Amino acid sequence: MSHHVTFNDLPQGGEKFEPAKGGKLIGAFGLFGLLGLLASAFFFFKNTDTFAYSWLFAVFFCFTFVAGGCFWILLHSASNSSWGVVVRRIWENMANMVVPLAILASPLLIPAVNGPLYEWMGHHRTAAEHAAHADHPTTVKEALHHMAADNPHLHVLVTKFGYMNLNAWYIRFGLYFLVLWFIARTLRGKSLQQEQDGDIKHTIKARQFSCIVLLPYALAVTFAAYDWLVGLDYNWFSTMWGVYIFAGCAWASMAASILIVIWLRSLGYLQKVVTDEHYHLMGKLLFAFTVFWAYISFSQYFLIWYANITEETRFYLTRNTEGWREVSIFILLGHFIVPFLFLLSQQKKKNTTYIGLGCVWILFMHVVDMYWNVIPERGPSLGVGVVVPYAWVQDIAAFCAVFGAMGFLYLRGLAKYSLYPWRDPRLLESVNVVN
Secondary structure: OOOOHHHHHHOOOOEEOOHHHHHHHHHHHHHHOOOOOHHHHHHHOOOHHHHHHHEEEEEEHHHHHHHHHHHHHHHHHHOOOOOOHHHHHHHHHHHOOOHHHHHHHHHHHOOHHHHHHHHHHHHHHHHHHHHHOOOOOOOOOHHHHOOOOHHHHHHHHHHOOOOOOHHHHHHHHHHHHHHHHHHHHHHHHHHHHHHHHHOOOOHHHHHHHHHHHHHHHHHHHHHHHHHHHHHHOOOOOOOOHHHHHHHHHHHHHHHHHHHHHHHHHHHHOOOOOOOOHHHHHHHHHHHHHHHHHHHHHHHHHHHHHHHHHHHHHHHHOOOOOOHHHHHHHHHHHHHHHHEEEHHHOHHHHHHHHHHHHHHHHHHHHHHHHHHHHHHHHHHHHOOOOOOOOOOHHHHHHHHHHHHHHHHHHHHHHHOOOOOOOOOOOOOHHEEEEEE
Protein backbone atom coordinates (compact mmCIF):
# COMPACT_ATOMS: atom_id res chain seq x y z
CA MET A 1 0.00 0.00 0.00
CA SER A 2 1.67 3.22 -1.15
CA HIS A 3 1.03 6.62 0.40
CA HIS A 4 2.80 9.92 0.81
CA VAL A 5 2.93 11.66 4.16
CA THR A 6 4.17 15.18 4.91
CA PHE A 7 4.96 16.86 8.22
CA ASN A 8 1.54 18.54 8.04
CA ASP A 9 -0.06 15.09 8.25
CA LEU A 10 1.70 14.23 11.50
CA PRO A 11 0.71 15.52 14.96
CA GLN A 12 2.95 18.11 16.59
CA GLY A 13 4.80 16.46 19.46
CA GLY A 14 4.36 12.95 18.12
CA GLU A 15 1.96 10.43 19.64
CA LYS A 16 1.76 9.73 23.37
CA PHE A 17 0.56 6.34 24.48
CA GLU A 18 -2.32 6.23 26.98
CA PRO A 19 -1.98 3.13 29.19
CA ALA A 20 -5.74 3.05 29.74
CA LYS A 21 -6.26 2.11 26.09
CA GLY A 22 -4.09 -0.96 26.48
CA GLY A 23 -5.30 -1.71 29.98
CA LYS A 24 -6.33 -5.31 29.31
CA LEU A 25 -2.93 -6.48 28.12
CA ILE A 26 -1.04 -4.37 30.65
CA GLY A 27 -3.26 -5.66 33.43
CA ALA A 28 -2.72 -9.24 32.27
CA PHE A 29 1.06 -8.81 32.40
CA GLY A 30 0.78 -7.22 35.83
CA LEU A 31 -1.42 -10.01 37.18
CA PHE A 32 0.85 -12.74 35.85
CA GLY A 33 3.86 -10.91 37.24
CA LEU A 34 2.33 -10.52 40.69
CA LEU A 35 1.15 -14.13 40.92
CA GLY A 36 4.50 -15.32 39.60
CA LEU A 37 6.42 -13.29 42.15
CA LEU A 38 4.32 -14.64 45.02
CA ALA A 39 4.73 -18.23 43.84
CA SER A 40 8.43 -17.67 43.20
CA ALA A 41 8.95 -16.37 46.73
CA PHE A 42 7.36 -19.56 48.04
CA PHE A 43 9.52 -21.83 45.87
CA PHE A 44 12.63 -19.80 46.66
CA PHE A 45 12.38 -20.68 50.34
CA LYS A 46 11.00 -24.18 49.84
CA ASN A 47 13.17 -25.57 47.00
CA THR A 48 16.01 -23.11 46.49
CA ASP A 49 18.26 -25.62 44.71
CA THR A 50 15.84 -26.52 41.96
CA PHE A 51 14.21 -23.10 41.79
CA ALA A 52 17.58 -21.45 41.05
CA TYR A 53 17.48 -22.96 37.56
CA SER A 54 13.94 -21.71 37.02
CA TRP A 55 14.95 -18.17 37.92
CA LEU A 56 18.05 -18.25 35.71
CA PHE A 57 15.94 -19.43 32.77
CA ALA A 58 13.40 -16.63 33.24
CA VAL A 59 15.99 -13.91 33.78
CA PHE A 60 18.13 -14.90 30.82
CA PHE A 61 15.07 -15.18 28.59
CA CYS A 62 14.24 -11.54 29.33
CA PHE A 63 17.91 -10.59 29.03
CA THR A 64 17.79 -11.64 25.38
CA PHE A 65 15.13 -9.00 24.67
CA VAL A 66 17.07 -6.23 26.38
CA ALA A 67 20.22 -7.23 24.50
CA GLY A 68 18.23 -7.54 21.27
CA GLY A 69 16.64 -4.12 21.62
CA CYS A 70 20.08 -2.65 22.28
CA PHE A 71 21.44 -4.35 19.17
CA TRP A 72 18.75 -2.98 16.88
CA ILE A 73 19.26 0.64 17.90
CA LEU A 74 23.04 0.18 17.61
CA LEU A 75 22.71 -1.34 14.15
CA HIS A 76 20.19 1.28 13.08
CA SER A 77 22.50 4.12 14.13
CA ALA A 78 25.83 2.61 13.04
CA SER A 79 24.53 1.74 9.56
CA ASN A 80 22.92 5.19 9.18
CA SER A 81 19.62 3.51 8.39
CA SER A 82 16.53 5.66 7.98
CA TRP A 83 13.66 3.21 7.48
CA GLY A 84 13.57 2.23 11.16
CA VAL A 85 13.17 5.73 12.56
CA VAL A 86 9.44 5.23 13.15
CA VAL A 87 9.97 2.04 15.18
CA ARG A 88 13.22 3.03 16.87
CA ARG A 89 11.52 4.17 20.05
CA ILE A 90 10.17 0.61 20.48
CA TRP A 91 13.79 -0.66 20.55
CA GLU A 92 14.98 2.20 22.76
CA ASN A 93 12.36 1.41 25.38
CA MET A 94 13.15 -2.30 25.16
CA ALA A 95 16.87 -1.71 25.68
CA ASN A 96 16.22 0.61 28.61
CA MET A 97 14.48 -2.17 30.52
CA VAL A 98 17.97 -3.14 31.67
CA VAL A 99 17.56 -1.59 35.14
CA PRO A 100 14.39 -3.55 36.10
CA LEU A 101 16.05 -6.66 34.70
CA ALA A 102 19.15 -6.08 36.82
CA ILE A 103 16.93 -5.88 39.92
CA LEU A 104 15.14 -9.09 38.98
CA ALA A 105 18.49 -10.77 38.28
CA SER A 106 19.94 -9.80 41.67
CA PRO A 107 18.89 -13.09 43.38
CA LEU A 108 21.54 -14.79 41.23
CA LEU A 109 24.13 -13.02 43.37
CA ILE A 110 23.01 -14.89 46.50
CA PRO A 111 25.22 -17.92 47.29
CA ALA A 112 22.15 -20.02 48.08
CA VAL A 113 21.05 -19.45 44.47
CA ASN A 114 24.28 -19.40 42.47
CA GLY A 115 25.76 -22.27 44.49
CA PRO A 116 23.40 -24.94 43.09
CA LEU A 117 23.70 -23.40 39.62
CA TYR A 118 27.46 -23.25 39.32
CA GLU A 119 29.31 -26.23 40.75
CA TRP A 120 32.62 -24.45 40.32
CA MET A 121 31.56 -21.81 42.84
CA GLY A 122 31.15 -24.48 45.53
CA HIS A 123 34.67 -25.73 44.86
CA HIS A 124 36.03 -22.19 45.02
CA ARG A 125 34.29 -21.49 48.31
CA THR A 126 35.63 -24.74 49.75
CA ALA A 127 39.11 -23.82 48.55
CA ALA A 128 38.74 -20.38 50.15
CA GLU A 129 37.92 -22.04 53.48
CA HIS A 130 40.96 -24.30 53.17
CA ALA A 131 43.15 -21.32 52.34
CA ALA A 132 41.82 -19.39 55.33
CA HIS A 133 42.60 -22.24 57.75
CA ALA A 134 45.91 -23.30 56.24
CA ASP A 135 49.00 -23.40 58.46
CA HIS A 136 50.89 -21.15 56.04
CA PRO A 137 49.72 -18.40 53.65
CA THR A 138 47.88 -20.04 50.76
CA THR A 139 45.87 -18.61 47.87
CA VAL A 140 42.55 -19.96 46.70
CA LYS A 141 44.19 -21.14 43.49
CA GLU A 142 46.84 -23.06 45.44
CA ALA A 143 44.14 -24.60 47.63
CA LEU A 144 42.26 -25.67 44.50
CA HIS A 145 45.46 -27.23 43.20
CA HIS A 146 45.82 -29.27 46.39
CA MET A 147 42.16 -30.32 46.21
CA ALA A 148 42.75 -31.52 42.63
CA ALA A 149 45.02 -34.25 44.00
CA ASP A 150 41.89 -36.03 45.27
CA ASN A 151 39.58 -34.83 42.48
CA PRO A 152 41.41 -34.59 39.11
CA HIS A 153 38.47 -32.77 37.52
CA LEU A 154 39.43 -29.70 39.55
CA HIS A 155 42.57 -29.24 37.47
CA VAL A 156 40.28 -27.56 34.95
CA LEU A 157 39.31 -24.96 37.54
CA VAL A 158 42.96 -24.36 38.37
CA THR A 159 43.66 -23.72 34.68
CA LYS A 160 40.63 -21.45 34.27
CA PHE A 161 41.17 -19.62 37.57
CA GLY A 162 42.26 -16.37 35.91
CA TYR A 163 38.77 -15.97 34.45
CA MET A 164 36.56 -18.30 36.46
CA ASN A 165 36.84 -17.04 40.01
CA LEU A 166 34.25 -15.57 42.36
CA ASN A 167 35.49 -11.99 42.51
CA ALA A 168 35.77 -11.71 38.73
CA TRP A 169 32.34 -13.29 38.22
CA TYR A 170 30.62 -10.83 40.55
CA ILE A 171 32.40 -7.85 38.96
CA ARG A 172 31.50 -8.99 35.46
CA PHE A 173 27.89 -9.58 36.53
CA GLY A 174 27.49 -5.90 37.34
CA LEU A 175 29.59 -4.80 34.36
CA TYR A 176 27.29 -6.48 31.83
CA PHE A 177 24.28 -4.53 33.05
CA LEU A 178 26.33 -1.35 33.32
CA VAL A 179 27.51 -1.57 29.70
CA LEU A 180 24.02 -2.22 28.34
CA TRP A 181 22.54 0.52 30.56
CA PHE A 182 25.15 3.04 29.36
CA ILE A 183 24.52 2.21 25.69
CA ALA A 184 20.73 2.24 25.97
CA ARG A 185 20.59 5.38 28.09
CA THR A 186 23.01 7.31 25.87
CA LEU A 187 21.24 6.50 22.60
CA ARG A 188 17.80 7.26 23.98
CA GLY A 189 19.19 10.44 25.50
CA LYS A 190 20.43 11.64 22.10
CA SER A 191 17.08 10.74 20.57
CA LEU A 192 15.22 12.78 23.19
CA GLN A 193 17.63 15.71 22.82
CA GLN A 194 16.77 15.80 19.14
CA GLU A 195 13.12 16.29 20.04
CA GLN A 196 14.12 19.60 21.65
CA ASP A 197 15.80 21.16 18.61
CA GLY A 198 15.47 18.74 15.67
CA ASP A 199 19.20 19.07 14.94
CA ILE A 200 20.79 16.38 12.74
CA LYS A 201 23.93 16.55 14.91
CA HIS A 202 22.29 14.19 17.41
CA THR A 203 21.87 11.59 14.68
CA ILE A 204 25.52 11.98 13.71
CA LYS A 205 26.67 11.69 17.34
CA ALA A 206 24.49 8.61 17.83
CA ARG A 207 26.10 7.04 14.77
CA GLN A 208 29.62 7.80 16.01
CA PHE A 209 28.82 6.51 19.47
CA SER A 210 27.25 3.32 18.11
CA CYS A 211 30.29 2.51 16.01
CA ILE A 212 32.49 2.85 19.09
CA VAL A 213 30.38 0.77 21.49
CA LEU A 214 29.51 -2.10 19.14
CA LEU A 215 32.54 -4.01 20.41
CA PRO A 216 31.81 -3.48 24.14
CA TYR A 217 28.22 -4.51 23.44
CA ALA A 218 29.31 -7.71 21.71
CA LEU A 219 31.71 -8.55 24.52
CA ALA A 220 29.09 -7.91 27.21
CA VAL A 221 26.47 -10.15 25.59
CA THR A 222 29.00 -12.86 24.74
CA PHE A 223 30.59 -13.09 28.16
CA ALA A 224 27.22 -12.84 29.94
CA ALA A 225 26.14 -15.87 27.92
CA TYR A 226 29.32 -17.69 28.94
CA ASP A 227 29.18 -16.74 32.61
CA TRP A 228 25.51 -17.51 33.14
CA LEU A 229 24.92 -20.48 30.83
CA VAL A 230 28.20 -22.13 29.87
CA GLY A 231 29.27 -21.83 33.51
CA LEU A 232 26.55 -24.32 34.44
CA ASP A 233 29.08 -26.98 33.42
CA TYR A 234 32.60 -25.71 34.03
CA ASN A 235 34.08 -28.44 31.83
CA TRP A 236 32.04 -27.52 28.75
CA PHE A 237 33.06 -24.98 26.14
CA SER A 238 31.97 -23.82 22.70
CA THR A 239 33.56 -21.28 20.38
CA MET A 240 30.15 -20.59 18.79
CA TRP A 241 28.17 -19.93 21.95
CA GLY A 242 28.28 -16.14 22.03
CA VAL A 243 27.10 -15.84 18.42
CA TYR A 244 24.43 -18.50 19.00
CA ILE A 245 22.94 -16.51 21.89
CA PHE A 246 23.25 -13.23 20.00
CA ALA A 247 21.33 -14.67 17.05
CA GLY A 248 18.50 -15.64 19.40
CA CYS A 249 18.53 -12.15 20.98
CA ALA A 250 18.13 -10.41 17.61
CA TRP A 251 15.55 -12.94 16.39
CA ALA A 252 13.25 -12.83 19.40
CA SER A 253 13.47 -9.07 19.96
CA MET A 254 12.52 -8.36 16.35
CA ALA A 255 9.51 -10.67 16.65
CA ALA A 256 8.50 -8.88 19.85
CA SER A 257 8.93 -5.50 18.14
CA ILE A 258 6.58 -6.52 15.32
CA LEU A 259 3.95 -7.70 17.80
CA ILE A 260 4.21 -4.46 19.79
CA VAL A 261 3.76 -2.37 16.63
CA ILE A 262 0.74 -4.47 15.58
CA TRP A 263 -0.76 -4.06 19.05
CA LEU A 264 -0.20 -0.29 19.10
CA ARG A 265 -1.75 0.11 15.66
CA SER A 266 -4.76 -1.94 16.78
CA LEU A 267 -5.26 0.70 19.49
CA GLY A 268 -5.16 3.52 16.94
CA TYR A 269 -1.52 4.58 17.24
CA LEU A 270 1.16 4.83 14.51
CA GLN A 271 -1.51 4.78 11.80
CA LYS A 272 0.22 7.38 9.62
CA VAL A 273 3.84 6.47 10.27
CA VAL A 274 3.92 2.66 10.06
CA THR A 275 2.97 0.97 6.79
CA ASP A 276 3.06 -2.49 5.24
CA GLU A 277 6.57 -1.66 4.06
CA HIS A 278 7.81 -1.55 7.64
CA TYR A 279 6.31 -4.96 8.36
CA HIS A 280 8.01 -6.23 5.23
CA LEU A 281 11.39 -4.81 6.27
CA MET A 282 11.16 -6.15 9.80
CA GLY A 283 9.94 -9.47 8.42
CA LYS A 284 13.00 -9.69 6.17
CA LEU A 285 15.28 -9.14 9.14
CA LEU A 286 13.33 -11.79 11.03
CA PHE A 287 13.87 -14.17 8.12
CA ALA A 288 17.57 -13.31 7.96
CA PHE A 289 18.11 -14.15 11.62
CA THR A 290 16.05 -17.33 11.28
CA VAL A 291 18.62 -18.53 8.76
CA PHE A 292 21.55 -17.09 10.70
CA TRP A 293 20.52 -18.84 13.92
CA ALA A 294 20.16 -22.13 12.04
CA TYR A 295 23.61 -21.71 10.49
CA ILE A 296 25.26 -20.98 13.84
CA SER A 297 23.34 -23.71 15.63
CA PHE A 298 24.29 -26.30 13.03
CA SER A 299 27.91 -25.10 13.00
CA GLN A 300 28.17 -25.52 16.76
CA TYR A 301 26.64 -29.00 16.64
CA PHE A 302 28.77 -30.06 13.67
CA LEU A 303 32.05 -28.87 15.21
CA ILE A 304 31.33 -30.62 18.51
CA TRP A 305 30.18 -33.80 16.75
CA TYR A 306 33.23 -33.86 14.48
CA ALA A 307 35.78 -33.20 17.24
CA ASN A 308 34.07 -35.73 19.55
CA ILE A 309 35.74 -34.31 22.68
CA THR A 310 34.19 -35.66 25.87
CA GLU A 311 33.95 -32.25 27.58
CA GLU A 312 32.06 -30.84 24.57
CA THR A 313 29.76 -33.71 23.63
CA ARG A 314 28.23 -33.88 27.11
CA PHE A 315 26.08 -30.85 26.28
CA TYR A 316 24.29 -32.66 23.46
CA LEU A 317 24.31 -36.06 25.12
CA THR A 318 22.38 -34.61 28.06
CA ARG A 319 19.86 -33.08 25.64
CA ASN A 320 19.56 -36.36 23.75
CA THR A 321 18.44 -38.29 26.85
CA GLU A 322 14.88 -39.28 27.74
CA GLY A 323 12.34 -36.54 26.99
CA TRP A 324 14.94 -33.98 25.99
CA ARG A 325 15.54 -35.81 22.70
CA GLU A 326 12.03 -34.95 21.51
CA VAL A 327 12.55 -31.33 22.55
CA SER A 328 15.78 -31.20 20.54
CA ILE A 329 14.03 -32.49 17.42
CA PHE A 330 11.14 -30.07 18.01
CA ILE A 331 13.58 -27.14 18.13
CA LEU A 332 15.05 -28.19 14.77
CA LEU A 333 11.59 -28.15 13.21
CA GLY A 334 10.01 -25.25 15.07
CA HIS A 335 12.94 -22.89 15.40
CA PHE A 336 14.10 -23.09 11.81
CA ILE A 337 11.98 -25.01 9.31
CA VAL A 338 8.56 -23.59 10.28
CA PRO A 339 9.66 -19.89 10.47
CA PHE A 340 11.75 -20.31 7.32
CA LEU A 341 8.73 -21.46 5.34
CA PHE A 342 6.21 -18.90 6.55
CA LEU A 343 8.63 -15.97 6.18
CA LEU A 344 9.45 -16.71 2.53
CA SER A 345 6.48 -14.86 1.07
CA GLN A 346 6.73 -11.10 0.61
CA GLN A 347 2.99 -10.56 0.70
CA LYS A 348 2.50 -12.62 3.83
CA LYS A 349 5.16 -10.60 5.64
CA LYS A 350 2.99 -7.54 4.95
CA ASN A 351 -0.13 -9.25 6.31
CA THR A 352 -0.42 -8.27 9.97
CA THR A 353 -2.51 -11.30 10.92
CA TYR A 354 -0.10 -13.71 9.29
CA ILE A 355 3.12 -12.08 10.48
CA GLY A 356 1.60 -11.62 13.95
CA LEU A 357 0.84 -15.31 14.31
CA GLY A 358 4.31 -16.09 13.03
CA CYS A 359 5.88 -13.83 15.66
CA VAL A 360 3.87 -15.49 18.42
CA TRP A 361 5.24 -18.83 17.23
CA ILE A 362 8.77 -17.42 17.18
CA LEU A 363 8.50 -16.16 20.75
CA PHE A 364 7.18 -19.56 21.81
CA MET A 365 10.14 -21.27 20.15
CA HIS A 366 12.50 -18.83 21.82
CA VAL A 367 11.05 -19.86 25.19
CA VAL A 368 11.62 -23.51 24.26
CA ASP A 369 15.17 -22.77 23.11
CA MET A 370 16.16 -20.95 26.30
CA TYR A 371 14.47 -23.62 28.41
CA TRP A 372 16.39 -26.31 26.51
CA ASN A 373 19.66 -24.50 27.15
CA VAL A 374 19.23 -24.09 30.91
CA ILE A 375 16.93 -26.67 32.46
CA PRO A 376 18.54 -29.98 31.32
CA GLU A 377 21.53 -29.11 33.52
CA ARG A 378 19.38 -29.09 36.66
CA GLY A 379 18.85 -32.81 37.24
CA PRO A 380 22.42 -34.04 36.62
CA SER A 381 23.96 -31.11 38.54
CA LEU A 382 21.82 -31.74 41.61
CA GLY A 383 22.15 -35.52 41.26
CA VAL A 384 18.43 -36.17 41.08
CA GLY A 385 18.14 -37.70 37.61
CA VAL A 386 17.64 -36.24 34.15
CA VAL A 387 14.26 -34.66 34.89
CA VAL A 388 13.21 -33.24 38.27
CA PRO A 389 9.57 -34.21 38.98
CA TYR A 390 7.11 -31.30 39.11
CA ALA A 391 9.91 -28.72 38.83
CA TRP A 392 8.12 -27.38 35.76
CA VAL A 393 5.69 -25.66 38.15
CA GLN A 394 8.60 -23.63 39.51
CA ASP A 395 9.69 -22.86 35.94
CA ILE A 396 6.27 -21.48 35.06
CA ALA A 397 6.17 -19.41 38.26
CA ALA A 398 9.58 -17.87 37.56
CA PHE A 399 8.70 -17.18 33.93
CA CYS A 400 5.45 -15.45 34.89
CA ALA A 401 7.24 -13.43 37.57
CA VAL A 402 10.07 -12.09 35.43
CA PHE A 403 8.41 -11.87 32.02
CA GLY A 404 5.15 -10.61 33.52
CA ALA A 405 6.89 -7.88 35.52
CA MET A 406 9.09 -6.86 32.59
CA GLY A 407 6.14 -6.79 30.18
CA PHE A 408 4.05 -4.72 32.59
CA LEU A 409 6.81 -2.17 33.14
CA TYR A 410 7.67 -2.01 29.45
CA LEU A 411 4.13 -1.34 28.27
CA ARG A 412 3.55 1.20 31.02
CA GLY A 413 6.82 2.87 30.08
CA LEU A 414 5.65 3.47 26.52
CA ALA A 415 3.60 6.39 27.85
CA LYS A 416 6.67 8.31 29.00
CA TYR A 417 7.77 9.57 25.58
CA SER A 418 6.38 9.90 22.07
CA LEU A 419 5.96 6.54 20.36
CA TYR A 420 8.32 7.68 17.59
CA PRO A 421 11.07 10.35 17.37
CA TRP A 422 8.88 13.03 15.85
CA ARG A 423 11.67 15.58 15.18
CA ASP A 424 14.15 13.23 13.57
CA PRO A 425 15.16 14.86 10.24
CA ARG A 426 14.78 11.49 8.50
CA LEU A 427 11.28 10.82 9.80
CA LEU A 428 9.52 11.45 6.46
CA GLU A 429 12.03 9.26 4.68
CA SER A 430 11.13 6.49 7.08
CA VAL A 431 7.39 7.07 6.90
CA ASN A 432 7.39 6.97 3.10
CA VAL A 433 9.85 4.11 2.71
CA VAL A 434 9.36 1.72 -0.20
CA ASN A 435 11.43 -1.44 -0.59
